Amino acid sequence: MSSLFLKFNYKQDILKRLVLLVLLTTSSIASAQVKNDSTQIRDFYDLALLEGQSYQWLDDLSNDVGPRLSGSKGAENAVNWAKSELEKIGLDKVWLQPVMVPKWERGAAERAYIEGPDGRIEVPVCALGGSVATVQDGLTAEIIEVQGLADLEKLGTDKIKGKIVFYNRPMQANLIQTFSAYGGCVDQRYSGASEAAKYGAAGVIVRSMNLRMDDYPHTGAMSYGDLPNEKRVPAAAISTNGAALLSKMLKQNDKTQFYLKMNCKNYEDVPSFNVIGELTGSERPKDFMVVGGHLDSWDLGDGSHDDGAGVVQSMEVLRLMKAANYTPKHSIRVVLFMNEENGLRGGNEYAAVAKKKGENHVFALESDSGGFTPRGFSFDADPANFAQVESWSSLFKPYLIHYFELGGSGADIGPLKNEAIVLAGLRPDSQRYFDYHHASNDTFDAVNKRELELGAATMTSLMYLFDTYGVIPVNER
Known part of the structure; x- marks a missing residue:
């Protein structure tokens, strides 16, 4: 056997060892990251279920503020309440975004x-x-x-x-x-x-x-x-x-x-506000991720499922991140939209202002399907980003979250849609939702504390994953 041949085999062996070492290292890093993700998500669920704020917030919003029909005194009180509570969380910014809304009285x-x-x-x-x-x-x-x-x-x-x-x-x-x-x-x-x-x-x-x-x-x-x-x-x-x-x-x-x-009677439009709070990103502060629900409700009940639940769950996402000492890479906003029920003025205004300012929104999540047991999410996304979501399914399995489907997202975040953004909607179990939807029995007692908290933790987990791994850019799909 020639020395040249021996040298060639030796080099091949070294190359194979290097490739194996890279694969093992990569696998080890990936495994460690999955473990980190799992631990972080577990922390969010623990905090939501053991030290959650969402149910108390819903009690305050439903029973102290009450019905919040656009243009009403109740809606004005809700804006003031939401701004005050977001300020207590210790966010980097909290502000009111003006919007004109219809006014109708029963x-x-x-x-x-x-x-x-x-x-x-x-x-x-x-x-x-x-x-x-x-x-x-x-x-x-x-x-x-x-x-x-x-x-x-x-x-x-x-x-x-x-x-x-x-x-x-x-x-x-x-x-x-x-x-x-x-x-x-x-x-x-x-x-x-x-x-x-x-x-x-x-x-x-x-x-x-x-x-x-x-x-x-x-x-x-x-x-x-x-x-x-x-x-x-x-x-x-x-x-x-x-x-x-x-x-x-x-x-x-x-x-x-x-x-x-x-x-009943219709009036001229009146001024109101979206309520917005922000955690500024540590690495990509000019790339925005949004989580939200609509602050207005119909006037028959107190709007606990529609959409008080979505409001307090969205607020809880940012509170849980703060409580877990998690620093987001992207700027994450909670947006409490006004006038989803009879005009969608808040969602349209938020998108219009974002466009005017040239803000880059990469992900948005909405909760507007009631405070029932979370099952998963629906997504308005391209195939590459949806494949990324599906790769996270094992992280949600311990919490019985299994529904990941392409479909709609939410009415208020819909105006943000473009080719770059990923939109998502929380999907709770919907079998009882229309027993309460827009009726006088949509009240605080109809919402289960544990189901509400599970929804908040589930939303926080998805927001964390998108913040950690980002949205796949258009040119890489």
């Missing part, structure tokens, strides 16, 4: 009844947000039942004019994703009045967006589009039990009369 409690063969039967109703009032003495008219907007064209003006249109399409109960069921029928609430008015309807009644049979009417946003004021008709929601009764009575007598009285 007025005196609504009243409705069905004229039955044995007398009047009272049914639970509530005005839809943005509706006009009835005349002072109330509206009495025959009812015509439809299953959706498409039925209006089939019936035509002759059968609709002068009547109250009753939209009675229920949420589809066999859809496991209840937000899909909601999306399948919410058009009748949002556009029902404007469409029915085109055929001469006197008003509209909409079956509440609720999978449960109960006596709670559920309000929500509606729009008249470009319909002139003089052609706008009153719009109300009726409880699911009330809808079932009304439908039954119409089958017995299609000339059944319905009485509705509402006292």
Whole structure:
């Protein structure tokens, strides 16, 4: 065997050893990082469950501040409360961002009844947000039942004019994703009045967006589009039990009369604020990550699930980072948006100001699906960044977080969307969410402390991972 051959084999052996050493070192570093991530995430969950602040914050927001409809005194009180509490955390910056919002008042409690063969039967109703009032003495008219907007064209003006249109399409109960069921029928609430008015309807009644049979009417946003004021008709929601009764009575007598009285009123826009707090990044201070929920609520309950839970969970993300002595690389902001429910003015204003200032937002997370047990997240992301998220799934497995899907994120962070940013939405178990959504039973007692805290820790963990590993840039995807 020649000495040249021996030298060649010796060099090959050295090269193999070096490659193996690099692989072992890389594997060791990766293993150590996973262990560090796991430990850090465990710390967040421990702090949230043993020393959490979110539930007490929700108690204060729900029971001391109360309902927070945009443009109301309650919304103003909520802004002041949120700013004060964020300042107590010890963030680097806390400020108010001005935004003009719509102002609508419900007025005196609504009243409705069905004229039955044995007398009047009272049914639970509530005005839809943005509706006009009835005349002072109330509206009495025959009812015509439809299953959706498409039925209006089939019936035509002759059968609709002068009547109250009753939209009675229920949420589809066999859809496991209840937000899909909601999306399948919410058009009748949002556009029902404007469409029915085109055929001469006197008003509209909409079956509440609720999978449960109960006596709670559920309000929500509606729009008249470009319909002139003089052609706008009153719009109300009726409880699911009330809808079932009304439908039954119409089958017995299609000339059944319905009485509705509402006292709501629309005003000119008024000034309000988004509330923003920031931890400035240690390495990339000009790259921003956002976590948030909407501070406004409807006026029937106190908005504990929608979206008090998201507000306090988002605040808790930054508090947990401070409590864990974690210093973020990116600048992380909590944004408490105003006017998600009936205008999305806060989300649009935040995005517009960010664009005007040239701020680079790389990640945004929203919680607006209630304070129930967290299951995971949905993402509006490119394949490369979603693959990165999926690589973190083992870190969440000990906490029973398993849902990582491409899909929507959140209404308020939606205006930030561009090709570079990753958007995400917390996805709690949604089976009970629409029992409370926009109704008077959306109150503090409906939120479970442990479920709320688990959601806050889960959000903090995802924010930590994106801060640690960053978002994969467009040119590397």
